[in-house]
Amino acid sequence: MQFTFTHEQEEFRMVLRRYFAEASPPAKVRRAMETEAGWDAASWRAMNEQLGLCGVAVPEAYGGQGFGFVELGIVLEEMGRALFCAPYFASAVLAANAILNTATETQKKVLLPGIASGETIATLVWVESGGDWSPSATDTIAAPSGPRFTLSGTKHFVLDGASADTFLVLARAKGTKGDTGLSLFLVRSNAQGVTRQPVKTLDPTRKLARIHFENAQADLIGEEGAAAAATVKTLQQAAIALANEMVGGAERLRESALEFAKMRVQFGRPIALFQSMKHKQAEMLLDVELAKSAAYYAAAAAAEGDPDLPALASLAKASASEAYLQTAIHTIQIHGGIGFTWDNDTHLWFKRAKSSEAFLGDASLHREQMMRAWDDEKRERA
Amino acid sequence: MSEITESSLRAEVRAWLEANFDPELGLVEWRSKLIDAGWGAPGWPKAWHGRGLAPALASVVDQEIRRIGAVGVASAGPRGLAAQTLLAHGSDYLKKKFLKRSLTGEDAWCQLFSEPGSGSDLAGAMTRADFKDGEWIVNGQKVWTTSAHHADWGFLLARTNFDVPKHQGLSYFIIDMRQNGVTVQPLRQMNGHASFNQVFFTDAVVPKEHLVGELGGGWAVATTTLMHERRGFDAAGARGVVPPKREGRIYEEERAEAAVAMEPYKWYPQRAGRVDLILKRAKETGRIKDPVVRQEIAKLLILARSAEWTARRARAAMVEGRPPGPEGSLGKLAASMVARACARVHTMISGADAMLSGADSPMDGVIAEVLVSVPAISIAGGTDEIQKNIIAERVLKMPREHTSVDALPFKDVPKNVIG
Numbered sequence: 001m002q003f004t005f006t007h008e009q010e011e012f013r014m015v016l017r018r019y020f021a022e023a024s025p026p027a028k029v030r031r032a033m034e035t036e037a038g039w040d041a042a043s044w045r046a047m048n049e050q051l052g053l054c055g056v057a058v059p060e061a062y063g064g065q066g067f068g069f070v071e072l073g074i075v076l077e078e079m080g081r082a083l084f085c086a087p088y089f090a091s092a093v094l095a096a097n098a099i100l101n102t103a104t105e106t107q108k109k110v111l112l113p114g115i116a117s118g119e120t121i122a123t124l125v126w127v128e129s130g131g132d133w134s135p136s137a138t139d140t141i142a143a144p145s146g147p148r149f150t151l152s153g154t155k156h157f158v159l160d161g162a163s164a165d166t167f168l169v170l171a172r173a174k175g176t177k178g179d180t181g182l183s184l185f186l187v188r189s190n191a192q193g194v195t196r197q198p199v200k201t202l203d204p205t206r207k208l209a210r211i212h213f214e215n216a217q218a219d220l221i222g223e224e225g226a227a228a229a230a231t232v233k234t235l236q237q238a239a240i241a242l243a244n245e246m247v248g249g250a251e252r253l254r255e256s257a258l259e260f261a262k263m264r265v266q267f268g269r270p271i272a273l274f275q276s277m278k279h280k281q282a283e284m285l286l287d288v289e290l291a292k293s294a295a296y297y298a299a300a301a302a303a304e305g306d307p308d309l310p311a312l313a314s315l316a317k318a319s320a321s322e323a324y325l326q327t328a329i330h331t332i333q334i335h336g337g338i339g340f341t342w343d344n345d346t347h348l349w350f351k352r353a354k355s356s357e358a359f360l361g362d363a364s365l366h367r368e369q370m371m372r373a374w375d376d377e378k379r380e381r382a
Numbered sequence: 383m384s385e386i387t388e389s390s391l392r393a394e395v396r397a398w399l400e401a402n403f404d405p406e407l408g409l410v411e412w413r414s415k416l417i418d419a420g421w422g423a424p425g426w427p428k429a430w431h432g433r434g435l436a437p438a439l440a441s442v443v444d445q446e447i448r449r450i451g452a453v454g455v456a457s458a459g460p461r462g463l464a465a466q467t468l469l470a471h472g473s474d475y476l477k478k479k480f481l482k483r484s485l486t487g488e489d490a491w492c493q494l495f496s497e498p499g500s501g502s503d504l505a506g507a508m509t510r511a512d513f514k515d516g517e518w519i520v521n522g523q524k525v526w527t528t529s530a531h532h533a534d535w536g537f538l539l540a541r542t543n544f545d546v547p548k549h550q551g552l553s554y555f556i557i558d559m560r561q562n563g564v565t566v567q568p569l570r571q572m573n574g575h576a577s578f579n580q581v582f583f584t585d586a587v588v589p590k591e592h593l594v595g596e597l598g599g600g601w602a603v604a605t606t607t608l609m610h611e612r613r614g615f616d617a618a619g620a621r622g623v624v625p626p627k628r629e630g631r632i633y634e635e636e637r638a639e640a641a642v643a644m645e646p647y648k649w650y651p652q653r654a655g656r657v658d659l660i661l662k663r664a665k666e667t668g669r670i671k672d673p674v675v676r677q678e679i680a681k682l683l684i685l686a687r688s689a690e691w692t693a694r695r696a697r698a699a700m701v702e703g704r705p706p707g708p709e710g711s712l713g714k715l716a717a718s719m720v721a722r723a724c725a726r727v728h729t730m731i732s733g734a735d736a737m738l739s740g741a742d743s744p745m746d747g748v749i750a751e752v753l754v755s756v757p758a759i760s761i762a763g764g765t766d767e768i769q770k771n772i773i774a775e776r777v778l779k780m781p782r783e784h785t786s787v788d789a790l791p792f793k794d795v796p797k798n799v800i801g
Contacts (some may be wrong), residue, residue: 003691004699089634257780273783278774285773286716287708293691294684367680368673374661374683375670 002070002300011091013069013074016051020082029205031196032085033348037163038207039085040222045345047086048118054092055116058100063113069237083348085205090160094234095122098168101230101237102184102222107322111166111186122166125187125211126231133361135170135231136178141212143172149185149220150193151213158233159359161209161372162198169213169220170231179228185218192217197203203355205348207304234375236313239360240302243295243316245361246324246356250291253324253349254284258333264336279336291316291323311373315368323365324353386435388442393422396444403452405630409639413455414487421447422485425429429745430469430481438701451628453636456487459526459643462492464537464556465612471595471603480535487631487639492533492559494524494581495604499798502768504608505549505601508797509583511540514630515626518542518555518564518588521798523580525760530566530579539590539604542597544793548555551766551792556592563587573754577646604640611763612714651764652748653755654717656722657686662730664745669731680732682723689716708777718760725756 005013023043030041048054057072072093079088098116099122100109129138140153151171161177162169167189173181185188187194193216198209222230258281261272272278298316301309323325328350339346357363396696397420399574403412416422425440426432435443447454457465465484468476500506509522520540530536536557543551557564563586568576574634627633660679664670670679693716728749729736735743739750760766766787774780786797 002696004702004704042785050611258780262780270781272780275771275783278780279767279770281778281780282715282770282773285708285778286719289692290685290688290710290716293690293695293709296695297687297691314686315684320681321687364677367677367684370684371676371680 001297001304004071007076009070009074012071013078015138016053016075016078017081017278019047019051020084021080024079024082024084026083027347029085029348031081031286033204036207038160038205039087039163044086044118052116054096054118056092058092058096058116062108062116064116066255067305069240069299069302070240070296072103073295076245077248077253077295080245080352082254083205083249083252083352087123087160089238089241090123090164090244091115091121092119092134094124094159094238095166095168097237098124098138098184098219098231098234099231100310102227104222107221110149118340120166121160121164122168123158123160123162123164124170125155125158125167126170127155129154131157133235133365135182135228135235138172139183140171141174142218145175145217149218150215150217151185151187151218154215155211155213156199156208156366157359158209158211160195160207161205161211162196167194168212169218170227173225176225180226182231183224184221184227186221186233187213187216187218201355203351205352206355206359233309236309237281237302237362239313239317239366240295241297242360243291243313244299246320246353247288247292247295249349249352250288250320250324250327251351253327253331253346254281254288255282256346257281257327257334260335271334279332280330284327287323291319292364310372311370314370314373318363318366318370321357321366327355328353330356346347347348384441388439391435391439391442392446399450399452403450406630407632408619409453409632410488411633412453414482416452416455417482423457426469429446430477432486434512436703438703445759449464453632454691455485455505456785457485460491460493460533460537461487463493463607463610464535467537467554467603467607470606471554473591473594475591476754480556480691481580489534490532492527492530492536492581493607494527494536494538494557495607496526497523498525501764502800504604505552506797507539507541507552508793509540511538511542511553511555511588513542513590513685517590518593520545520555520557520583520586520588522583524583525569525578527566527581528577529719530559530581531568532642534800536581537594537607539600539694541792542600545791546598547789548792548795549601549788550598552604553597554594554600554603555588557583557588557596557733561586571753572757573652577649594710608764641777642754649751649755651720653759655721655756655759656728656748656752657682657720657724660724660727661746663728663731663749667731667733669733671741675727675730678723678727682720682727685716685723686720689713690719692716708773711724711773711777714764715766715773721759725753728752734786748750 014335032038048327052065053075055064056067056075057069060066094113099111103111115122122153126135127133128137130137140155142149142151153168153171167187169185169187170182171185193214195212198207244289247276262270264271294316298312301312332347332350335344338344388774396423402415413422420433421443423431424433424435424443425437429433461484465481468480495504497507497509499508509524511518511520537557538555538557539552540555541551542553563584565582567580569578569580570576625653660682664675664679669675692709692711699707732749736753740747775782
């Protein structure tokens with residue numbers, strides 16, 4: 001297992017850090033989050049033309065750069081640090097991995113190059129109104145219609161659902177339940193029978209939509225009825241990617257709190273002199289470094305195809321969820337009244353921490369999933 | 383001179399070990415050979431038994447020694463700390479007198495820093511050393527001294543000047559523990575063990591050549607010792623290293639040495655919380671089925687795994703010779719958090735049995751020993767609070783607070799009333 005980044009990976013990180021400092025300063029984040037899409041098409045194009053980041057972990061055979069999950073983790077960590085507003089997580093993480101895990105060879109060759117270049121903006125559409133993250137909770141029905149299918153149902157919490165052009169939709173055959181009968185379908189967002197409705201989000205940097213399908217034309221991706229396990233894997237990979245994004249944001253917050261404490265004067269001296277501030281900062285460093293270790297370990301495990309991935313993905317997500325939010329809470333507290341104002345940037349990251357805490361399942365859910373993964377594994381071995 | 387590569391070094395040390403190691407040699411005899419060949423402490427400078435190898439290459443030598451099942455030099459515990467400190471600050475006379483004998487394990491050492499009146503504030507030491515008739519006369523009391531009853535030598539922080547601010551009046555000495563002026567008494571702990579000692583000095587004598595570093599410069603020397611102690615804590619973790627069972631005279635001698643050295647530490651695994659027993663106990667008791675207990679177990683396991691990976695990140699960076707990142711300073715704090723969480727979760731799992739002890743309690747008293755040993759981990763070797771100050775000031779570069787007391791002559795500084 002890899003415990004340090006290679007020199008190439010460190011250089012890659014530095015390139016990205018410089019790029020996003022320029023491309024995504026808080027003023028640009030604020031402009032993007034006020035728009036309906038939540039991201040700026042020109043920055044998206046520039047990022048893909050200059051760095052090709054959508055294809056970083058897509059194999060070269062499908063138009064990508066062919067790096068692995070560790071590099072993808074670095075990209076997400078740096079995007080999370082800069083709060084870069086873009087449909088990257090939806091398209092390059094959720095949709096790209098769903099296709100890699102589910103699609104036929106021919107479909108991969110057709111679909112992935114567009115995602116890797118950033119021209120196609122795809123998203124994974126699986127959760128429904130109950131907010132259950134498990135693929136088995138799917139109620140949307142897929143009915144055969146000649147060589148194609150028609151989908152009917154309502155999906156919720158669709159990441160960048162109002163701005164994506166391509167949906168990968170999880171639906172089930174009539175009369176099936178649980179993990180059986182689930183298939184993945186490709187639906188164009190402008191297809192007949194598709195209605196999308198943006199919802200108001202607590203975190204304005206991460207837009208969600210509700211999508212209604214009424215006999216919408218759909219094409220099967222991969223094998224019929226076999227999408228459950230592949231989608232579970234996609235969501236595990238997504239949890240690891242999100243954990244890496246979250247630790248990037250948490251570290252940025254920690255640094256901003258430290259900088260503020262060194263500068264802010266009360267009672268005639270910088271508040272960084274007070275032991276209560278020192279202890280809080282040391283605890284924040286510990287929280288963030290532990291969560292980073294978990295996120296990095298999980299990314300390396302995903303890159304190496306570690307069989308313990310289900311538990312490690314949940315471990316990293318649970319750890320990052322708590323560390324990010326706790327760091328955001330401390331950062332507001334250290335800023336005092338200033339930290340509660342709209343003009344101060346801390347709330348942008350606080351809200352991302354909050355939305356990321358819930359997205360893909362909260363810490364309690366992932367702790368339980370981790371326990372089950374380790375429990376089941378032990379049972380098999382015995 | 384040709385450049386040393388990992389593979390050429392590996393081949394060279396392997397060939398030498400295969401030609402020279404013999405399990406029937408005496409422990410000191412073998413270590414002496416290893417040291418004279420430059421393989422005992424290859425990271426040390428050439429002038430002092432080493433080869434001046436970078437950490438990554440020096441670890442190759444360790445790997446080869448382990449690989450062929452040979453025995454390495456004595457480097458653990460206070461003996462290693464003494465060697466590292468002397469290497470950095472000792473005179474040539476002291477290096478010549480002590481370095482090799484510390485590596486062979488002929489001399490046993492103890493650390494004489496903490497006092498009843500100065501724990502976290504080590505620089506407030508009251509033990510005094512007065513210069514009389516060409517030698518230093520030591521009077522005072524030290525505490526929490528591991529293995530003092532086995533030690534031949536101690537490294538001692540003592541006050542040589544009471545008229546200057548506290549950090550400036552300290553000096554660092556090597557003291558002979560086998561003399562009449564030194565009395566060692568065991569100190570009983572809340573968990574029933576007596577792993578540490580109190581050491582009393584009554585006109586104990588130190589020759590003037592045994593001053594380490596400058597007169598009045600003891601604090602800087604002690605800082606070196608403490609730095610190595612904290613680093614050792616991170617590297618060794620909470621596990622004692624038990625030599626594997628092998629046949630041969632040298633292994634018997636090594637086991638006997640380890641038995642003495644490890645004796646005070648036998649409850650340390652319990653002090654660290656025994657996270658390894660959590661799942662087993664939860665399954666045995668059926669508490670694994672309780673969703674609240676499952677959540678607490680999961681939180682603990684996440685913490686413990688993340689702490690382990692953080693330590694491995696630090697170690698991997700060190701081996702590659704990269705500048706230490708913040709992850710290297712966090713091991714001790716993380717260990718405290720893990721241990722406290724363990725004590726809490728073990729209590730949840732044990733239920734009413736948590737009230738029992740010894741043979742009447744779970745696992746023949748092991749769990750009970752966890753519950754009464756964990757409070758030590760956030761104190762020993764620097765409290766969590768001091769650790770956080772160090773992280774804040776050294777890693778995060780937060781400003782240090784200077785109080786008016788720091789500038790006072792030590793004799794005018796308010797002190798604890800002892801006794």
